[in-house]
Structure formats: structure tokens, C-alpha cells
Amino acid sequence: MPKRTRMTIWRTPATLAVAILTAVFLAPATARAAPRESRPVYSYAHAIRESVWVDTGLDEDGDGRNDRVAADIVRPAEPARQGRKVPVIMDASPYYSCCGRGNESQLKTYDTHGHVVQMPLFYDNYFVPRGYAFVGVDLTGTNRSDGCVDVGGRSDIRSAKAVIDWLNGRARAYSSRAGGTPVKAGWTNGRTGMIGKSWDGTIANGVAATGVKGLKTIVPISAISSWYDYYFAQGAPLYDGGPDELAGYVQSDGAQAHCAAVQRRLAEGSPRSGDWTRLWTERDYVKDAAKVRASVFLVHGMQDLNVRTKHFGQWWDALARQGVERKIWLSQTGHVDPFDYRRGAWVDTLHRWFDHELLGYDNGIDREPMADIERHPDRWVTSAAWPPRGxxxxxxxxxxxxxxxxxxxxxxxxxxxxxxxxxxxxxxxxxxxxxxxxxxxxxxxxxxxxxxxxxxxxxxxxxxxxxxxxxxxxxxxxxxxxxxxxxxxxxxxxxxxxxxxxxxxxxxxxxxxxxxxxxxxxxxxxxxxxxxxxxxxxxxxxxxxxxxxxxxxxxxxxxxxxxxxxxxxxxxxxxxxxxxxxxxxxxxxxxxxxxxxxxxxxxxxxxxxxxxxxxxxxxxxxxxxxxxxxxxxxxxxxxxxxxxxxxxxxxxx
The missing domain is CATH 2.60.120.260 (Galactose-binding domain-like)
Structure with a gap:
């Protein structure tokens, strides 16, 4: 059964007395019901667009200074002026400049000042007007970030975790890649939800497995839970090449010039014999499921032969043993985003999930069936628990x-x-x-x-x-x-x-x-x-x-x-x-x-x-x-x- 989220309000004696008096004298006709849905009341056209570079504490490219990871931010302007802080939806990806996101392979684009103009996918367009900030993070070694791509390892996970730490006041960020002015995230309450498909969702799994404070929920779509199982199946090789080649595919020109040592380490640590090495232990998130604090809304295609369904199965079972609050969608597709096979229901469900997990709205989604399963094309059924009782x-x-x-x-x-x-x-x-x-x-x-x-x-x-x-x-x-x-x-x-x-x-x-x-x-x-x-x-x-x-x-x-x-x-x-x-x-x-x-x-x-x-x-x-x-x-x-x-x-x- 899913672990239910309980919302507790802690009060000092003084505030408790005020609350009691308010409850006594407030007429029922004037009492306002708690919100159940965020509404698009803020301007997207006038949203604040900014970029920061967050210190990861690592020097993977060996240039003598800590690597900084680029985070592009789109957030509503009005809450900050009103003195209110907003939660964050975050997608950390290696694909923002090399390969694109979504069915239409969208890339990040920037204006002449370096501010993000196009953020791929619909997350910013839809959620920023509803009072969320959206943060698109370039994994280390990609797009505008320093460092080297290490394919699910320490640098990958640290680059996304560092941004969550910054959002919660525990890490440093700057206004430029070279240095610039220190920047604080005073506009956010630190409550963060990570989302993403494939490698992006894999990073969400890996960051959740660190137990980082402030990460409240993840929505991994067609995501890897253990990188060994992406390249091998109990010793049998699944793909030509290895993580070193994948790193070379997504890394920036700067990383290409400075990350040869990391490439060699990836190659040497992933022999085609299929033997388990220390490299795979570092990239196995299932073993750390006990550290997960975030709820998990997991989505996967049951015929995904890229990130095969073993990945969600072993992750789901490990989370279940830890009592993690969770929800699941299983489609008949291969490696496809739910936005492209069940769009209206997906946007509505994701909206309600983030409202519940990040804004604390009691909208009932935690009391609905745990699983949605596509039984025939475009024909869906639900299960109260998954796997079902019995x-x-x-x-x-x-x-x-x-x-x-x-x-x-x-x-x-x-x-x-x-x-x-x-x-x-x-x-x-x-x-x-x-x-x-x-x-x-x-x-x-x-x-x-x-x-x-x-x-x-x-x-x-x-x-x-x-x-x-x-x-x-x-x-x-x-x-x-x-x-x-x-x-x-x-x-x-x-x-x-x-x-x-x-x-x-x-x-x-x-x-x-x-x-x-x-x-x-x-x-x-x-x-x-x-x-x-x-x-x-x-x-x-x-x-x-x-x-x-x-x-x-x-x-x-x-x-x-x-x-x-x-x-x-x-x-x-x-x-x-x-x-x-x-x-x-x-x-x-x-x-x-x-x-x-x-x-x-x-x-x-x-x-x-x-x-x-x-x-x-x-x-x-x-x-x-x-x-x-x-x-x-x-x-x-x-x-x-x-x-x-x-x-x-x-x-x-």
C-alpha cells in the first residue's frame, strides 16, 4: 500500500492561541476552503528568466577549480513581489544541446544576454503560470556546464543534487560560468520535484537515492535504476559499445577536450565480459532505496526495449520494501513519453500530483488507485495496489x-x-x-x-x-x-x-x-x-x-x-x-x-x-x-x- 502523506502544522503556544480565537470568531460563511488546484493566475510572458552556475564541489575535468553546473530558471515574477516563495519542478538532462527533448527534439535556446528563451517540453509553459518555478539543469560536461559526463556516476548525480542543495540554501551559485556575483535562491521554499524521461528520469532516481533534503517527489519516465542492467543482462552484453561512447555522444566541445581521463575510466570499468565492477556499484541506485525520502510517480512502457522494464520492476520492489509513497503508469508503448500517448489525462494527473506533493493540496490523488495500466491501445484500467493484492x-x-x-x-x-x-x-x-x-x-x-x-x-x-x-x-x-x-x-x-x-x-x-x-x-x-x-x-x-x-x-x-x-x-x-x-x-x-x-x-x-x-x-x-x-x-x-x-x-x- 502507498505510504500516505500527512500534513502537520507546528505551532508555538502564542500562534496556537491566535488560531483558537480565529476558529471561534470566524463565521462559517467567511471561512475559505483549502485550495485543491493551482490555477494559471501568473504571467508567463513576464516571468523571470535567469541562469546560475552552481558549485558541485568536484573537479572532474582537472582544471584546478570546482566544476559549475548551469541551471536555467523560469519563474513567475508576481510571487516574489508579494513576498511569497514558490516550489520548483526540475529536469536535469544531458540532452539540452546535443539531442533535444520530447517527440519534437526541442533544444534550449538563448537570447543575446544568455537568458533561456525556449525551454523544451511543456513544463514551464504550463506550471509557471500556476505558481511553480521550472529549472532546467545541464548535467556536468554538457551544454553550458563545466566538468565531464560520467554516465550516471558521481558527477552526474552530484550536478543535479547540488542544484537542490542550492535551492535549499546549502550550496553556492554564481551569475556566470567564470565566477560573477554569488546568487541566492531566496524566491523558493526549496520544495523540489524532479521529472524526466530516459537519462533525465535516471538522474531523478539517482538523486532520490542520495536522500537529499528538499527533494519531495520524482517522476521518472522510462528511467534506468541500475546502469549495469542497461548494458548487460546477468553477464550477457545488451549493446555494442559502452558508457564511454555514450558520454562522448552528449558531451560539450569543452568536455571533449578535457575529459579523456574520465572516458578511459568509463571504458576500463565496463568490460564487455559482463563482469560486475566498482563502476556498476556506483551506478546502482536500487541498493540505496532505503535512503529515498521523496515520493515516486513511476511511468514506463511495458514494451520498452531501450530501458527495459526490469529497471522499473526492481526499483518499484525496492521502494515498496521501504514503504515509499508511490504511483505507477504502465503503457503498451516502447520508449515513449506519456505526453505522446495519453496527453490530456497525463497533464491533468501530473498537475494534481505536483499540487499534492509540492503545494500540499489535499486533492485526493493519494487516495486514488495506485496503478493505471493500458490493457489495449487507448484502453486503460486501474488497480488499487500494484501488484494487485492476491x-x-x-x-x-x-x-x-x-x-x-x-x-x-x-x-x-x-x-x-x-x-x-x-x-x-x-x-x-x-x-x-x-x-x-x-x-x-x-x-x-x-x-x-x-x-x-x-x-x-x-x-x-x-x-x-x-x-x-x-x-x-x-x-x-x-x-x-x-x-x-x-x-x-x-x-x-x-x-x-x-x-x-x-x-x-x-x-x-x-x-x-x-x-x-x-x-x-x-x-x-x-x-x-x-x-x-x-x-x-x-x-x-x-x-x-x-x-x-x-x-x-x-x-x-x-x-x-x-x-x-x-x-x-x-x-x-x-x-x-x-x-x-x-x-x-x-x-x-x-x-x-x-x-x-x-x-x-x-x-x-x-x-x-x-x-x-x-x-x-x-x-x-x-x-x-x-x-x-x-x-x-x-x-x-x-x-x-x-x-x-x-x-x-x-x-x-
Whole structure:
């Protein structure tokens, strides 16, 4: 369950007496109700636009002076004149000059005095008139900031944290990059919310994991929670190149000239062996979830194959264990911002979230369902908690044989083996397209057609015992919904959306910064199967994430693959399938050899988060199972609605 925010007003005895007298003599007709929504009462055209350079306390570029990070600010002028302080919405990004933000790749632009004219995205246009300041931070080594890009490490996180410290009076800032006049943030109350997609949202995660005071909420969109898991999956390489190349892609010309040592450190600390190093420990925010003070509104596409859903799954679970107040949106898209697939609802929800978390308005958003899930294109459902109550990790076991030689998937342990040969030219979609036939490059296992809907919600894992014929081997495990459906076309280059020519406006515009953005619609595809979740691993890392070892051909190894988090309903009439195979083309790199692997089915199983647990699976497949409580069948739970039951349900984390 989410941790509720309680607003407490501390009073001295004198102010308490005044409050009591006021309550006694104030007639009900004149009492004013507490505000529930911030309104656009301030001028965006006349907003104050300024830039400061905040001292990070680091000297990553080795020039003998502390690096300073640039923060461009747009804030309403009226509150300062009225002696009132405002909260801050902040997006710290490496992309403000190299690559752009949003669906239209907007960059920061400046006037001849160096003041920001265009701030990408709608945040400033919409929220500044409503009494917020917006701060766009250039990460160190990018755009107008000093220092070096270190891809999620100390410098990245410190550059954004330093700005929050400055907003709360704990750090120094200056009016120019070279020095200039010291500047204080006397206009803000220090209450800050961070937001951003991809790398930007990753920085929000990392800063929250420092426990910095003043950061009240974060809204990470398609964000990384551990940088190792961006480049590797349990030892299996996911991308060509490494963080050194990514740093070179975004860094400024000045950083290019002075940051060779940092580039070497990034390269040396991220070997393509997939071994865990100190560099990855520094960039793992999940381990520091206990330090998080901020609430978290997490957003992710369930078919994001750039920042895969393992990132949100492990972060969400870690935050849940710490009782962090949290909310989640899960779409059918790939790596797409919710502004571009559910615009009106997104702006309204984000507005209410910031009003609640930064202004303290009791607008009820903390009492609404925790999760919004896109079940079909543009069709959303909610869950009171996520994963829903009644979700249980259910062990499903593969068995050999079955129709046309294809294996089966059920609750009972089975003996036997299945053999496949790694084919790096084939992918999960090739395997799924041939699930009903036995093919040499995969081992596939299917349930019977379901008699009722079956919902998966959360993170799964698959334990595989396999004997390789060579000294190296990679594994893939994939869960598939086998049956026809219309889905967002996440495999398209736009990852589930089509950009239109018409524009809608969200906030106020100026001549240099329009609040109007191109509309989008869902791009759909008719499919015969849907990949629900996937995971990969290097079998040589079976014993340790720290260091892989050569395999002994002919020896059996057991390894558990951690699959990406999801929320998916396999409808009645469809089948749930498990695929075990080798290289997943275009998603992991192949091993040095091309092994044949023999899978011991008696020591292989999938642990799947099913709403209703084993009993729900048994009911959907006409099998026999109980939930372990004196033989009481577990109820089926779909989209947060639980069937009546006398049983007690334990909330899932």
C-alpha cells in the first residue's frame, strides 16, 4: 500500500492561541476552503528568466577549480513581489544541446544576454503560470556546464543534487560560468520535484537515492535504476559499445577536450565480459532505496526495449520494501513519453500530483488507485495496489512432448529433456511465430487454451538447468501470450505512436517558446502472439554476477534468469507459453561459440506473478491446485477487482 502523506502544522503556544480565537470568531460563511488546484493566475510572458552556475564541489575535468553546473530558471515574477516563495519542478538532462527533448527534439535556446528563451517540453509553459518555478539543469560536461559526463556516476548525480542543495540554501551559485556575483535562491521554499524521461528520469532516481533534503517527489519516465542492467543482462552484453561512447555522444566541445581521463575510466570499468565492477556499484541506485525520502510517480512502457522494464520492476520492489509513497503508469508503448500517448489525462494527473506533493493540496490523488495500466491501445484500467493484492509467485513447470512434439507448461514437475542449438540469426519474434511446432533453435512449452482470463503482474524469473556443448553459452527466457490481439506497434520506429500535424496547446506561449505540440495517435498492429516478458543471461555467470567463468562442455549448470516486469492479461481462449533459447537477435550479443544446450526439465521452472496464484492458473487450465491454505481455492483477481472469498489476502510488494 502507498505510504500516505500527512500534513502537520507546528505551532508555538502564542500562534496556537491566535488560531483558537480565529476558529471561534470566524463565521462559517467567511471561512475559505483549502485550495485543491493551482490555477494559471501568473504571467508567463513576464516571468523571470535567469541562469546560475552552481558549485558541485568536484573537479572532474582537472582544471584546478570546482566544476559549475548551469541551471536555467523560469519563474513567475508576481510571487516574489508579494513576498511569497514558490516550489520548483526540475529536469536535469544531458540532452539540452546535443539531442533535444520530447517527440519534437526541442533544444534550449538563448537570447543575446544568455537568458533561456525556449525551454523544451511543456513544463514551464504550463506550471509557471500556476505558481511553480521550472529549472532546467545541464548535467556536468554538457551544454553550458563545466566538468565531464560520467554516465550516471558521481558527477552526474552530484550536478543535479547540488542544484537542490542550492535551492535549499546549502550550496553556492554564481551569475556566470567564470565566477560573477554569488546568487541566492531566496524566491523558493526549496520544495523540489524532479521529472524526466530516459537519462533525465535516471538522474531523478539517482538523486532520490542520495536522500537529499528538499527533494519531495520524482517522476521518472522510462528511467534506468541500475546502469549495469542497461548494458548487460546477468553477464550477457545488451549493446555494442559502452558508457564511454555514450558520454562522448552528449558531451560539450569543452568536455571533449578535457575529459579523456574520465572516458578511459568509463571504458576500463565496463568490460564487455559482463563482469560486475566498482563502476556498476556506483551506478546502482536500487541498493540505496532505503535512503529515498521523496515520493515516486513511476511511468514506463511495458514494451520498452531501450530501458527495459526490469529497471522499473526492481526499483518499484525496492521502494515498496521501504514503504515509499508511490504511483505507477504502465503503457503498451516502447520508449515513449506519456505526453505522446495519453496527453490530456497525463497533464491533468501530473498537475494534481505536483499540487499534492509540492503545494500540499489535499486533492485526493493519494487516495486514488495506485496503478493505471493500458490493457489495449487507448484502453486503460486501474488497480488499487500494484501488484494487485492476491498476486502470488506461482511455479510453472515445463514438460516434454505434447501436440506435434511441442512441450507443455503446467503445475506438475516432469522428467525428460529438451535440446536446442543457439542460432544468433533468430529473435524472440521468430521463436514465438513457431511456438506450435518443434524447431531446433528453441525449446517451447505451452498451456492448453485457457478457460478464463489469467493476469500476470510483476516480475518473473526462470530457473534453467542446461548442459552446453561448448565453453560459452547465452540463454534467453521469454513469456508469450499465444493468440490474436491488436496491440500498439512497439516494433515500429516510433514505438507505438503516429505523430500528426495538428497541434494542441498546454499552457501559455511566447514568441520564442510555444506551448503547442503535435498531436499523436496510437499506431496499432494485429498480431497472433504477444511477447509479455523476457530475460537474458550468460551461463558463465551462473555462480556469480561479479565474474564469469568458462563452461565445461558436458557439465550441467543451473542459473536463474530475472525477467522484465509486466502487467498483462492472457485472455480466455489464448495460451501462455515459455520459450527457452540462446541468443535473442538484436537484443543480446551472441557468445563466442555456438552451443547446443540440453535442458533438464525436472530442474527447470518459471516463477510467474499470477493474480490469484496457483489456484487461478488451475482454474484457467482446468488443472488441480490450491493456494496452500487448507485446500482453499484462491480467488481470481483481475484489474484490482477481487472475487468474494472468505480467505484473507496478504498484500503483495
Amino acid at each position: 498476486t502470488r509467485a506461482t511455479v510453472l513447470r515445463p514438460a516434454a512432448g505434447g501436440q506435434a512434439g511441442v512441450g507443455t507448461l503446467g503445475l506438475r514437475r516432469a522428467a525428460g529433456t529438451e535440446t536446442f542449438t543457439d542460432d544468433p540469426g533468430l529473435s524472440e519474434t521468430d521463436w514465438a511465430a513457431h511456438l506450435t511446432a518443434s524447431t531446433p533453435e528453441k525449446a517451447g512449452f505451452l498451456t492448453a487454451p485457457l478457460s478464463r482470463d489469467l493476469r500476470l503482474a510483476g516480475s518473473a524469473e526462470v530457473t534453467v538447468t542446461a548442459t552446453p556443448t561448448t565453453a560459452s553459452a547465452h540463454l534467453s527466457a521469454v513469456l508469450v501470450d499465444v493468440g490474436p490481439a491488436s496491440i500498439r506497434d512497439y516494433a515500429d520506429s516510433a514505438e507505438g505512436i503516429t505523430t500528426l500535424t495538428d497541434r494542441t496547446c498546454w499552457g501559455e506561449s511566447t514568441a520564442g517558446d510555444s506551448a503547442c505540440f503535435k498531436e499523436t495517435r496510437a499506431k496499432t498492429a494485429a498480431v497472433d502472439y504477444t511477447v509479455v516478458s523476457r530475460g537474458w543471461a550468460d551461463l558463465g555467470h551462473y555462480a556469480s554476477a561479479t565474474k564469469g567463468v568458462p563452461l565445461t562442455p558436458g557439465r550441467a549448470y543451473t542459473m536463474t534468469l530475472r525477467l522484465a516486469a509486466t502487467d498483462h492479461v492472457v485472455p480466455a481462449g489464448h495460451r501462455l507459453a515459455l520459450i527457452v533459447a540462446g541468443t535473442d537477435k538484436d537484443l543480446i550479443d551472441p557468445p563466442a561459440t555456438r552451443p547446443t544446450l540440453t535442458v533438464d526439465l525436472s530442474r527447470t521452472a518459471a516463477k510467474v506473478p499470477l493474480v490469484g496464484g496457483a489456484a487461478a492458473f488451475a482454474q484457467a487450465t482446468d488443472a488441480h491446485a490450491t493456494d496452500g491454505r487448507a485446500g482453499i481455492p484462491a480467488p481470481t483477481v483481475l484489474d484490482g477487482v477481487r472475487a468474494p472469498s472468505a480467505g484473507r489476502h496478504i498484500p503483495a510488494s
